[in-house]
Amino acid sequence: MTKTFTPAEVANHKTPEDGQYIIIDSGVYDITNFIDEHPGGSRILKRVIGKDASKQFWKYHSENVLKKYGERLKVGEVKDAAKL
Template sequence: MSQSFTPADVASHNSAEKGLYIIVDNNVYDVTNFIDEHPGGAKILKRVAGKDASKQFWKYHNESVLKKYSPKLKIGEVKEAAKL
């Protein structure tokens, strides 16, 4: 089952101790255990952890990458806080 996250929830997961979450197109991915496998290296994932990495992701990847890794890494979606 997919969880709902606020941008603040994702932002709090920006270190190896707290977990490394990134947002790509409003989907939340836990890349904590993927950093050693990432072909571009761990450094870039650590740099974008806790943030929306959509722009950086699409600059270097195509949709096939998401299809391959989504089942393993996707943990939920970003739901904006209700606007009053």
């Protein structure tokens, strides 16, 4: 069963100890262990931790990127589509 989060719950996941979560579309992704692997550098990801990063993600990535990494990083779905 997929875990569900509210945007506020995702916003509470901003530290490595609690997990560093982002939202892309309705998916919630834990990027804690991916930050240092990110080809664009960690700084860009750190700006969107705890937030809906959909707009920034789709600006620079194709669907293939989400297919490649998404399954490994996805921890759930967001209940409310409201933007943070």
